[in-house]
Amino acid sequence: MNATTFLETLHSRVQQQHTTVSADFAPLEATLLNFKPGPESWSILECLEHLNRYSRYYNERLAQALARPAAVPSR
Numbered sequence: 001m002n003a004t005t006f007l008e009t010l011h012s013r014v015q016q017q018h019t020t021v022s023a024d025f026a027p028l029e030a031t032l033l034n035f036k037p038g039p040e041s042w043s044i045l046e047c048l049e050h051l052n053r054y055s056r057y058y059n060e061r062l063a064q065a066l067a068r069p070a071a072v073p074s075r
Contacts, residue, residue, distance in 0.1 A: 003066050021048070 025033065025044060033045045042050070 007066075 025048070028044070034043045036043050036046075
């Protein structure tokens with residue numbers, strides 16, 4: 001997959017996830033968003049926060065990978 005196709009696919013998936021989060025989680029009350037099903041479990045908001053924080057790391061890595069020249073497969 002070339003970089004353009006990859007980025008288009010990634011953009012589409014991110015848009016789908018944004019739509020899902022908005023539709024499924026936005027209507028929920030804060031008590032439910034902060035509910036932890038167990039002492040070692042994360043709440044919905046903690047999961048979303050984790051994904052947002054780590055996206056900074058992955059976005060940088062992704063940008064670095066896309067900036068490198070594509071490897072030509074050997075035959």
